[in-house]
Amino acid sequence: MAGTLAEKVWDAHVVRRGTDGAPDLLYIDLHLVHEVTSPQAFEGLRLAGRPVRRPDLTLATEDHNTPTLDIDRPIADETSRTQIQTLRNNAAEFGVRIHSLGDADQGIVHQVGPQLGLTQPGLTVVCGDSHTSTHGAFGALAFGIGTSEVEHVLATQTLPLAPFKTMAITVDGELPVGATSKDIILAIIAKIGTGGGQGYVLEYRGEAIRALSMEARMTICNMSIEAGARAGMIAPDETTFEYLQGRPHAPEGADWDAAVEYWRTLRTDDDAQFDVEVVLRAQDLEPFVTWGTNPGQGLPLSGSVPVPEQIADANERVAAERAIEYMGLTPGQPLREIKVDTVFIGSCTNGRIEDLRSVAKVVRGKHKADDVRVLVVPASARVRLQAEAEGLDKIFLDFGAEWRNAGCSMCLGMNPDQLAPGERSASTSNRNFEGRQGKGGRTHLVSPLVAAATAIRGTLSSFADLDAGVPAPDGSPLTDLQTV
């Protein structure tokens, strides 16, 4: 029978079919663990006297709570220090591989899995973090789980899962210069809403998606959860294989050939049916920014803050009123006039080497707007080392930005990297919820290119707003930017 990509991966992992309304029991190929959602799960194992069933399919990193400054000193905050030490203790006790602060492979779980070559097509990947959907960019079925489920996977390497529906999101055409994969996903979320993907696995397809690099695909799959979908997937292709080949945990020799042969079957059959199909035209897209307090409250940068009286749906109108008040904006105000205090470049959405390169390309030889704070936080220590090898750190420092160590940082403000009450950010991260980046903080979600232009001008800006077309500083054509 014809199947979608998601159904094929699901079917290949069924340990036991559920009967009488019981869910299927699915095998989990890769379980990523971090310090915040795992302590109570390990404690549960300890109380029940259960071991970790497959430490060899489990990997821990420290990311949410780690400082991005002074990482060679004891963590100042006692509860943070305890939480990280708890993960280290649990990893040692249960035999789980861990990449701790100071290790070259420490970083955000959703960068560490791919960079080690552990994230591969056709796998089931879970982590106690909703942005696990990132790994779907490789054609894996990857989704976030809660702590009870973390314990379940540690104990059994399986999860009972209720069936999902499938949604195809086709992005045709070619992206205009200055628009990126971040703008694609923000436009998708604005279109289908923060609940539009609930109960679905999204599959992104079409010409514009095929043209994207792995990094750019990860940005899109990463934010599937912001549309309510637990997972988002992209069928693997040559771009995927090229990214994987030669990575430490990628198959080698005959294993590589066997794997690629299997991976090529991981695509939605031509006659397969999706439950829902959504189509976007890439050429219509322009840089997108959010104005409100959920990721669906976004508009093209050329737009203005909505006027609530003009919103027909009562719930949405109230939500818009509340968001505009929280964000300290005026209905009808052009988005380009919004002045920011902080620009945050980083996170599992946009903290990868390509993101840093694209920002560096725009800011090279320039200086940031005077009263703007600019934080650049690589997604992993390996990305940081790579950026330094390419001299990007110097470009950022000359620009007046802060060059930090790897971690989740200001995306969620669990560590000291937070917004002050009322402070406004342009952020390449994934959530603009009230207080997400610090109590009272105000977040506008943007692409790395918009973040770079905003850091230069001090107001929400796109690449097109920069003087005289801004020749790409290294002489390469601007059109390069559309693939970032």
Added chain:
Amino acid sequence: MEKFNQHTGVGVPLRRSNVDTDQIIPAVYLKRVTRTGFEDALFAAWRGDPAFVLNQEAYSSGSVLVAGPDFGTGSSREHAVWALKDYGFKVVISNRFADIFRGNSGKQGLLAAQAAQEDIELIWKILETRPGTEVTVDLASKTITCDDVVVPFQVDDYTRWRLMEGLDDIGLTLEHADEISEFEARRESWRPATLPAKHLPSVEIVAARPAGVPVEIGRRP
């Protein structure tokens, strides 16, 4: 897990849509390593506002939260469920729940009852007109009773069965340990494993350094 059949308690009207898990419990409260004691963190940013519903005496002992659509969106943090439970909530009613939140609730014995928005509007009116009104949620009949209003709610059959029986998921799965082993025997050998660890460039993995020992990035201690 405790068995859940029926619950009666004070209803709390929360007239907000898209109540994400960062609102239910901000990230700064996630540093704790315990599973209980999160009651102070529930809706922490809103609790400072005297007008907030839980700061009104009639609602402060509430145990049935009646919220707007898309409750529990965003982060997967199960702490959101723990905070609601620790505060005393047994049931959350909404027109739509985020998938992960709904799953987490089911594992922890918090009932996520999905009701029609127009029914929720009716219940809101009663709870706001007569603060302190009790709401009864019956899992066997899948009904919500508030004053003279009786409305149905949805919950998937499997979760309902597990809640009513008070069953632990891990125990249920381990009954099928043989089938898991059989599946593992069939897995392709080229599928990745995290151990033995491989690196690029090759770096030896040692136990995590104790918090506080200086280390230079990219170099082992």
